[in-house]
Amino acid sequence: MRRKFIAGNWKMNLDRASAIALAQQLAERSSHIEGVDLAVFPPSLYVDAVAQALAGSRVAWGVQNVYHQPNGAFTGEISVAMVKDLGCRYAILGHSERRHILGETDEMVNKKVHAVLDGGLTPIVCVGETIDERESGRTMEVIERQVNGSLAGLDAAQIRRTVIAYEPVWAIGTGKNATPAQAEEVHLALRKILADRYNSEIAQSVCIQYGGSVKASNARELLSQPDIDGALVGGASLKADEFLGIVAGALA
């Protein structure tokens, strides 16, 4: 039985004080929650402050991106070692906003995945099709290309430590989530890709989150699908009530 994992991607939102306040609320209000893993991803400038607010709580933290090189002349980037230094357990990699707005390729994402795994952290690797790709019947082809490219060269032990997030681009920040059936279909296809590349036991063990307009009101239905193991939540993770409502949906 895979454990559910609910992650809040705060993206480029909040200021320092409100990030700390949100983290404090989540720390307090999640203390009794069992049976589900929780993490938040603040803007990297606020990770240190948020980490202090979350220390000793049920909520882990991570970053929204890293660079694959260990150190050096890479202006504006942050390394896996720096992220570990702040107690991060996770790094989101290849989010669609980074792929589509900032030009990240599968090859770049793959280097980051290796760096994060080598550093002992858990990568959350995002894949997902655009609306054009879906409407032209290319969803599975796109997903397979992204999985094979972004997760190239991972051995069995490494893929077991990797989280995959299926995030259809058309569902992110639009209020229009994939239906549970649409999401489940892709999650099942992801397990088939993993079973072909590794084996079915490994395919069954990998945590696959869904992301894209998840909120308290649709979480239960999405998270009750057999192959949906959690949620990567954007907008709804910025309010404690909504985020904890999603967590309640995971436990229902």
Ligand code: PGA
């Ligand atoms: P959303 O974002 O929940 O606001 O749609 C999801 C994500 O980008 O991870």
